[in-house]
Amino acid sequence: MIDKLSLIAVYPELILLLMGCVIALFDLSVKSRSRTATYVVTMLTLAVVAALQASYASTGQTIYAFGHMVVSDVMGNWLKCFATLAMMVTLVYGRPYAADRDMLRGGEMFVLSIFSLLGMFVMISGNNFLVIYMGVELLTLSSYALVALRRDHTQSIEAAMKYFVLGALASGFLLYGISMIYGATGSLDLQEVLKAVTSGQIKHQVLVFGLVFLVAGLAFKLGVVPFHMWIPDVYQGSPTAVTLMIGGAPKLAAFAVTVRILVEGLTPLAFDWQQMLMLLAIASLAIGNFAAIAQTNIKRMLAFSTISHMGFVLIGMMSGLVNGHAGAAGGAYSSSMFYVISYVLTTLASFGVILLLARNGFESEEISDFAGLNQRSPFYAGVMALCLFSLAGIPPMIGFYAKLAVLQALIASGGTLHLALAVFAVMMSLVGAFYYLRVVKVMYFDAPTCSGEVTAPFEVHAVLSMNGALLLVLGLLPGGLMALCASAIKQMLTS
Template sequence: MNTMNWIAIYPEVVLLVLACAILVIDLFVTHPMRTLTYVLTLATLAVVAAMQMAYFMGYYVGGETVRAMQGMFVNDPLGNLLKFFATLSVFVTLVYARLYASQRDMLRGGELFTLSLFSLLGVLVMISGSNFLVIYLGLELMSLSLYALVALRRDDLVATEAAMKYFVLGALASGFLLYGLSMMYGATGSLDINEVFRAIASGEINQQVLVFGVVFVVAGLAFKLGAAPFHMWVPDVYQGAPTAATLLIAGAPKLAAFAITIRLLVEGMLSLAVDWQQMLMVLSVASLVVGNLAAIAQTNLKRMLAYSTIAQMGFMLLGLTSGVVNGNTLSAANSYSSALFYVVTYVVTTLGSFGLIMLLSRQGFEAEEISDLKGLNQRSPWYAAVMAIFMFSLAGIPPTVGFYAKLAVLQALVSTNVGLYIWLAVFAVLLSLVGAFYYLRVVKVMYFDEAEDRSPIVASTEARAVLSANGLAVLVLGILPGGLMALCAQAIVRAFSI
């Protein structure tokens, strides 16, 4: 335990060193598109992603759980898989965002690229944190970078307002989480997640203090996930932020929030599962109701996708509610792997949805109203088809990956053979039918409404290629989901030895 074990943190070290190097190199870049900074950033992300996949496959540490930095940092299969997808998410986002950002005067400096790298570093630290303070430091590094990215268009009043709302409510969420963690520390006498688990399992601690601490921890996590009733910031920030920043918020940070939920609740407080699973049930039901019903009334596409995110997070939380049933953990691997699969596939789909919004936007025009997609099939049948795939996936319609993700969560609930979980599954299906309406409305607008704007769609070659690959990935993973599902199950089982 008392070792630094540097090999476990090589990807984070490489990312930090190269991010600092890019920050200095960018001072000498004069090209308006920041070509050198952009290329170096993508190369950095590619290297880090390759290292993370190598760790997951077992080339460095045998694919097992390794602790580093005096036990405060954990390198395990679950963390490496999530970190790989988080890095991939930032890579894809920056490919989509470059032209969009240059047209909105967001590339006067290299802040978009360097802040994205530092936010990713925060995400990686959160995912691998095995100590309350390390998780919190990662959270703040990620959050502060994202606050600045939302406010990157300094002359845009809407973006500035969104940044303020995000900052104030983000600070409130961090306060909730920190207060809950401080109560857990007060009750158990340790900041280390494994020590906390052992202390709680001993049964010699005041249960009232523990449950009170869990309430604040779950509330803080719900804020970060954007689950109702802690969802107030999501629609305003998604709509007000530049779409590039919106996608940076909607992608990798969701994986980080899922990771710390697993670290804190499953790794640290599994003995209190009876208490926090009930809280997650309430959050998931509220999120499904608020997200799906509020999304119906939206005319702004980004705001609709924000409420959609709330509903999607509610569905994902359902997967975490059935890990411990009647005091046993027989369904834990199935439950947690279905939630992991859900959040990964949600991020992959969301990348494409917001990526297409950025591609359709141009100088002086934001393609963020649903009406802006009218007749897209007449302008570009391929883009319309790709967007339809993303909408079908979010709605959970086969053969897209969103269908299999929802099916996996429902199967985890129903397989418990407990009446409450079966009713939760039925409720989730009914609200998914409601949600299908607003997704299919977007498809209807693209294919059956007359195009009002027939201007050509301008996009870089790499953005078109990545968008096409993104759409095909959602389709192929829906037709052949077994590989990714097996990776998720493998990550959960190897990380927790379930």
């Protein structure tokens, strides 16, 4: 029999599951081509879930449910709250775009977005390898369908096929790693795995062999080199609204799963997985930034930039434990959490502008499409410039403080190698600044290729304005969000 505490822990997930089914049935009676009623019900559902997650997080409680298979803690609840808000913003930005391209003939986009969010929730709450894998599959299967949602568009279908094939490969890596860890420890529960590994009675080689496959699967979900090959093609080929769904909120879930598995389950193997993360971070920073320079398609450029940003997230993750001591763990992991939240916030605004400039029959995907944007719409050019400055790590944007926090954690962990990596990361950030500032130059100094003022629906304008303002405000006053991340990580480490 399911106890009451277990149900309380998964109320948000139950609401999403129930409303996903209700919205699928409700949409059958909606006749409007813009699916206004379906959109409103979806947004109300997400607003309720976000408020519920925020209230859970504010209590500061940790609840283990369903025989320790699920955990509801402060870190998970805040990440789920932010993921829900990111999905709401994505739907606000993406709905006009989807309506123009006849992607709202049914309510699939809204239903699949809810189920993909449910997959993220399961990933974030998973305290058992099997539960985490179920969440990963629910998210990825929903994402495959979303990428192929524009059924008459060849590029979208091709992107969906690539995503499906490479996603299946990554799932195989993850499953094989899980099976090796299970074979060695005899358990799928993260706490039991931790106890078994800590006992020292299991062959180190077997554990490391399974760890390699686990890290490979996680690296695919984060999109870091050498498991990055799907990102540029899927970002470019997907409808832009779906690109934002893939490039935004799921990064929060991928970060949570990485923390759950590596920090909560496999801390005794930290020396091994930290070395792996270091190599992945170095490769991601180098290849992501240098490959982005050659791109003329802005979605593809932002895809390669994503790879480099995930390299920064890994730098924070690999700085937590030094010679087996966890003194710097809280600061390091909280800097990674802050970085991934700031990255998602910036990504939402940048793709919001790209979606805004897209018109019926025209995709605003080339960097040249942004030529003279300041002359057509100084406000939206300003918002895009804020996003690019933040991504480049230029003060006083939030992206600058995020990079600074990660580099501080890296340097604080000590060691000549870590100092060299910090210098390398700064050099790669300078490379990244080139291709971001190139877009700013095109917006402000090139002659416009088309005339006419850029207009947006009221809700899109309002949300985009707040989104852009947050990049600046949180850059000037990052203390509140940083304290929230530090508190969440501290509670996770001590529970």
